[in-house]
Amino acid sequence: MVASRNFFAALSAALVSATLAIADGANVLDARAADPCAAIAGQKWVAPKDVRACFTHFPVNATIKANTIEVVNKTLAFHTSVNYEKLAPAPFSTDVHEDLLADLARISHQQYASELDLHVDLSRTLKRLNDGHCVYINQCFDSLFVTYLPTPLVYLTDASGRQSVHIAPEAFTVASAEFADEIQFWQDALPAPLTGKLASLSGAKVLAINGLDPLFAVDQNAQITGSFQGLGTRQNSFFASYNAASTGWTYILGNFAQQSLPLNDHATLTIQRVNSSTIETVTLPYRSRVGSAAVSWTDSASFHQNNCVAIPGTNGEDLYASDSGAQRRELPENPANKFRQAPVPDASTARKHHLNVILDSAPQLDVVLPPGLTPQGPLEGSFGVAQFFMLKDGKTGVLGLGSFSAASFDDLSASLLTGLQNLKDQGATQLIVDVSNNGGGFICVAHWLHRIIVGPKPTTEPQAGLDTETRDGPLAQLIVKSIIAGADPDVQLLFNPLNWRNASNVPFAAGTDWLQPPVKKVINGRQDAFSQRLGDECQPFDQDPPTEALFDPKKVAIVSNGRCASSCSLFSVTMAKEEGSKTVVYGGRKGVQQQYCGTVGGQSTDFSTMDTEVKTSHLKNNTLAPPDFLTNSVQGITWRLGFGVNDPQQPEEWQNHPADVNLPLTPDLVNNPVAIWTQVAKTVLA
Numbered sequence: 001m002v003a004s005r006n007f008f009a010a011l012s013a014a015l016v017s018a019t020l021a022i023a024d025g026a027n028v029l030d031a032r033a034a035d036p037c038a039a040i041a042g043q044k045w046v047a048p049k050d051v052r053a054c055f056t057h058f059p060v061n062a063t064i065k066a067n068t069i070e071v072v073n074k075t076l077a078f079h080t081s082v083n084y085e086k087l088a089p090a091p092f093s094t095d096v097h098e099d100l101l102a103d104l105a106r107i108s109h110q111q112y113a114s115e116l117d118l119h120v121d122l123s124r125t126l127k128r129l130n131d132g133h134c135v136y137i138n139q140c141f142d143s144l145f146v147t148y149l150p151t152p153l154v155y156l157t158d159a160s161g162r163q164s165v166h167i168a169p170e171a172f173t174v175a176s177a178e179f180a181d182e183i184q185f186w187q188d189a190l191p192a193p194l195t196g197k198l199a200s201l202s203g204a205k206v207l208a209i210n211g212l213d214p215l216f217a218v219d220q221n222a223q224i225t226g227s228f229q230g231l232g233t234r235q236n237s238f239f240a241s242y243n244a245a246s247t248g249w250t251y252i253l254g255n256f257a258q259q260s261l262p263l264n265d266h267a268t269l270t271i272q273r274v275n276s277s278t279i280e281t282v283t284l285p286y287r288s289r290v291g292s293a294a295v296s297w298t299d300s301a302s303f304h305q306n307n308c309v310a311i312p313g314t315n316g317e318d319l320y321a322s323d324s325g326a327q328r329r330e331l332p333e334n335p336a337n338k339f340r341q342a343p344v345p346d347a348s349t350a351r352k353h354h355l356n357v358i359l360d361s362a363p364q365l366d367v368v369l370p371p372g373l374t375p376q377g378p379l380e381g382s383f384g385v386a387q388f389f390m391l392k393d394g395k396t397g398v399l400g401l402g403s404f405s406a407a408s409f410d411d412l413s414a415s416l417l418t419g420l421q422n423l424k425d426q427g428a429t430q431l432i433v434d435v436s437n438n439g440g441g442f443i444c445v446a447h448w449l450h451r452i453i454v455g456p457k458p459t460t461e462p463q464a465g466l467d468t469e470t471r472d473g474p475l476a477q478l479i480v481k482s483i484i485a486g487a488d489p490d491v492q493l494l495f496n497p498l499n500w501r502n503a504s505n506v507p508f509a510a511g512t513d514w515l516q517p518p519v520k521k522v523i524n525g526r527q528d529a530f531s532q533r534l535g536d537e538c539q540p541f542d543q544d545p546p547t548e549a550l551f552d553p554k555k556v557a558i559v560s561n562g563r564c565a566s567s568c569s570l571f572s573v574t575m576a577k578e579e580g581s582k583t584v585v586y587g588g589r590k591g592v593q594q595q596y597c598g599t600v601g602g603q604s605t606d607f608s609t610m611d612t613e614v615k616t617s618h619l620k621n622n623t624l625a626p627p628d629f630l631t632n633s634v635q636g637i638t639w640r641l642g643f644g645v646n647d648p649q650q651p652e653e654w655q656n657h658p659a660d661v662n663l664p665l666t667p668d669l670v671n672n673p674v675a676i677w678t679q680v681a682k683t684v685l686a
Contacts, residue, residue, distance in 0.1 A: 037303040044290055045182050048262035051145045051288045055262070056114040057300055058308075065118060067630045069108050072122070072136060074626035075607045076100065077473045079637040080530070081653065083523040085129045089654045091593075092229045096654075098128040115308075116141060120261070123361065127226030130234065132358030132439070132565050133604040133638040135226065137339055140308035140632050142361040143260045145288040149267060150175035150186045151201060152240035152257040153214075154671070155587055157664035163590060165206040165214040167271070168240045169667060172199040173370045174251050182287055189285055200273055203667070207279065208270035209256075215589070221255050227358060229654070230595035232588045233562035239587065241561045242369050242671050243437040244402030246343045246384040249369040251671070252437055260361040262288045291363075293338055308632055311335060315628040316611025318618075319492050336606040336634045338363050341439025341565070342403040343385060351492055353409045354537070356566040356604050357440040359636040364439075373672050375400065379426075381419025383411060388419035389674075390426055396681040397428030397551075400673065404449075404567040405441025413448050413543060420452060420550050430555035430685045432677050440566025443603060444538035448545070450574050453556060455549030459578040462505050463536035465570055466642035466652060468602035472518035472529040475614070475624040480515050482617035493613050494605065494639065503533035533643070553579035557684050559676065561587055562594055562659070566604060569597035570642065573652055576660075577645040582684050585659040586669070586676055596659040600652045602640035610637070660684075 036053035040046045076082050088096035103125045112118040119141050126136045152175075154168045168174070175198070176183050187196045194200065209217040222234035241252045256267075268283045297303035312332035337344040339359045344350070375398075379388040384407075387400040399419065406412040423431070431453070447464040454460055470476070479495045491498045497508035508514050518529035558564075558572050562585045575581040576596065583596035607626070614625045644652040661684050669675045 035299050037300040038298060041298050041303070042296065045185070046145070046288050046290075048145075048147050048265050048286050048288045051147075051262040052116070054300070054303065055116040055141055058115040058304060060112050060115055060118050064630050066108070067627060068122070068633065069104055071607065071626045071629050071633075072126075072635055073101070073104055074624065075610060075635050075637060077475055077624070078471055078605075078610050078639060079134055080469070080471045080602075080641040081129075081131060081134065081638050081651075083526045083528050084651065084654065085131065085134075086524040086526070088229065089650070091656050092130075092654050095229050095231055096130050098125070100125065100129065120263075124224055127224060130226055130229045131638070132227035132341070132360065132599040133601050133636050135359045135361070135634075135636045137336075137359065137361050137634040138308075138631055139293065139335060139338075139634070140304070141261060142339075143291050143363055144294050144307060145262055145290055146362070146365075147259040147262045147264065147286045147288045148179065148253070149257045149284055149286055150179060150183065150198060151269070151284060152253045153206065154239050155236075155589070155665065156670060157666055159666075161664075163664075165209075165218075167201050167204045167206060167269075168671065169203040170370050170373060170671060171202045173202075173372075174253075174367065177370075178367045182289070185287065186284060190282060194280070194282060201271065201282070203274040204271040206269055206271055210268050211270075217256070225255055227360060228563065228565065228595070228598035230562060230593070230598050230657075232585075232592040232594040233598055235589060235592065236561050236563065236587055240671060241437055241563070241587075242373070242673060243364075244385055244387050244400040244434070245364065245366065246403070246406060247366050249374045249387075249400075249673070250365070251367045251369045253367060258362060258365075259286070262286075310629050311632055313608060314632060314634075316608050316613070316615050318615040319488075319490075319612060320616060334606065334608050335632070336608060336636065339634060341437075342405045342441045343407060345405060345407055345409065349407075349409055353442045353444055354603050355405060355441060356443050356446075356570065356601050357405065358565045358599055358604070359606070359634065360439075369671070375674050379419065380422045381415050381417075383415030383419075386412065386415050386419060388423060389677075390423065390428060391674075391678055391681055393681060394427055395429045396432060396677070396685065397423030397426070397430070398432045398434065398677050399423075400434045401438060402436075403438055403441045404445045404571070409442055409445070410542060412442070412445055413541075416445070416449055417452055417543070417546070421546070424550050429551075430557075430681070431551045432557050432559055432680055432685070434559045434673060434677065435564045435568050435572065436560045436673075437563045438560065438565070438568040439563075440568050440604070443567050443570065444541070446567040446571040447536070447538045448541055449571055450579075451541070452545050453549065453551050453575070454553045454579050455546065459574070462539055465536060465538065465574065466602065466645070467503060467648070468534045468640040468642050469519070469530045469532070470534070470640045472515045472531045475619065475622065477515050477518075478619055478622065478624075479613055479617045480513055482619060484511050484513060487617045493616060494609070495613055495617075500537060501535040503535050505535040534640070553581045555685060556581040557584055557680050558582070558596065559584045559586065559680055560596065561585060562596065562598070564597040565599040566601055569600040569657075570602075572597045573600060573645060573657065576657070582661065583657075583659045584661045584663055584680055584684055586663040587665045588662055594659045594662045595657045597657050600642055601638040602642035603638070605637060605639045607633075607635040607637075610639075
């Protein structure tokens with residue numbers, strides 16, 4: 001009887017446990033339904049609308065909003081270009097006309113339905129500067145999930161000269177490799193009779209996007225993508241392209257197929273497939289994949305805490321503050337590094353060798369360029385972002401240069417010299433430098449490459465780059481005074497006079513107040529002030545350059561899709577304007593001037609770095625100093641602005657950089673580096 005009672009008691013307990021488990025499961029489902037961030041927790045792929053539901057779940061917090069705007073506003077005091085960008089000089093007056101200070105005042109008073117709505121407005125306001133150095137990024141939203149389509153687009157020219165948008169011929173090869181775990185979702189989403197036939201869309205002519213001329217979508221994207229002043233370059237960002245990355249040749253999906261915010265749910269394409277006369281309409285859903293930097297969460301509270309508040313590195317630190325008060329401290333990794341469009345060196349290297357790099361809300365990815373398009377057989381000297389090749393003509397050497405930075409400054413500099421010398425030894429008499437999607441890097445590597453190609457001459461010695469200036473505001477002046485008083489004994493701060501030389505290339509002494517007197521200017525009706533003119537900081541180089549030119553600069557062609565920025569621009573501008581090298585931009589719309597580079601700047605930096613300058617100078621409590629970010633945010637700026645080559649009294653930033661040649665992309669050339677190089681050798685360098 002006891003055994004029987006124990007059996008029934010155990011059975012009853014089991015039934016109760018099962019009932020409670022069912023109830024708990026129901027509660028979890030109810031909780032996930034009520035909490036949109038819980039609904040996407042732990043999932044790799046989700047619908048953009050579900051990510052959007054999580055992002056819009058958070059109402060605007062007045063304190064956080066005010067903090068963000070105050071940080072952005074006060075950090076702009078260091079941005080050299082803010083008053084120029086109110087109305088940029090010709091030829092960019094129609095492209096850059098953003099009164100940033102007025103718009104920040106508008107945003108501070110405007111009401112928003114959610115944190116996401118506020119972020120989109122603030123982010124796009126800065127993007128209207130079309131300046132890849134001056135951006136605002138919030139890692140709570142930007143690329144926390146990256147949103148994709150499996151159909152990157154290209155812009156092709158046929159044998160008759162007619163241009164049209166196409167799904168990239170290599171689209172399915174790229175998508176099936178990169179999205180192997182999600183490709184079936186898109187296969188199943190196609191309407192009958194195309195279900196399961198995603199590969200058949202590759203190469204298709206696109207007649208309409210969401211019922212409109214596809215060029216309308218291209219132009220709409222150009223209005224919000226930012227980064228470059230030139231309209232043609234921003235149009236080109238819509239399309240797929242390639243880059244020589246540190247991990248190998250990579251495929252850039254373009255803004256149509258890769259988006260940093262989950263704002264679009266699907267795209268409806270009217271297409272004509274290859275070898276077909278039938279006009280078909282397909283609707284493909286965008287899918288959002290969680291980013292590698294996302295910190296896991298279980299609900300809205302943990303999502304916000306783990307991903308949306310400031311983290312180590314968001315804000316700067318006093319370099320000399322420590323518990324012992326003795327040794328200089330090392331900083332945590334700068335969150336801006338995730339968004340730099342170049343490989344990032346360690347902090348000590350970056351402090352020693354200054355950078356000029358654009359930031360983008362879409363971080364660089366390692367999507368692989370298909371094997372059939374990847375250049376084969378790199379030659380001696382090839383090193384990560386620098387890859388060397390000889391074309392079959394036996395006289396054309398190629399440097400595929402995806403960035404001007406790498407983990408090691410010395411190794412990259414050495415590889416450039418070794419690779420170019422090897423090309424010359426193999427018989428190369430002319431050179432192609434492919435800088436497609438090169439976002440910049442070490443300033444002195446740009447100077448070094450210029451010098452070793454063209455040899456010693458007045459344009460390369462004692463200086464192979466541009467004179468520069470920095471903004472000379474009240475807070476900057478106080479930082480310099482604090483440094484002179486002993487705040488930076490190890491010469492770690494940008495404002496330290498020992499880092500710089502005057503316009504005659506004479507180094508400043510330790511006690512030089514190099515921001516006095518300020519050079520006063522009136523820009524677009526606003527009073528502004530800048531430092532004295534600064535000379536070269538790169539020479540003498542760390543290694544000896546060759547005593548003669550490696551190549552005749554007039555037999556050098558610089559090739560890209562126009563997306564060459566920062567240190568890449570510094571190199572391209574001096575080679576084109578001072579040395580007469582040819583510039584070639586492939587792709588782009590007829591009738592739109594293609595710029596061979598953009599966002600020249602002089603030296604870029606970010607809020608965290610400026611905050612370190614402020615804190616190390618013991619000025620954080622000054623009313624001019626920006627407070628710490630409360631959010632997981634990044635703000636970029638141009639800290640130094642380079643003077644022009646043709647007009648040395650004005651910034652190079654807004655001087656014209658028209659490509660000598662606009663190379664139309666045909667089906668056999670598109671995203672095929674070797675085919676493009678061969679065509680340039682035949683038609684431009686011949």
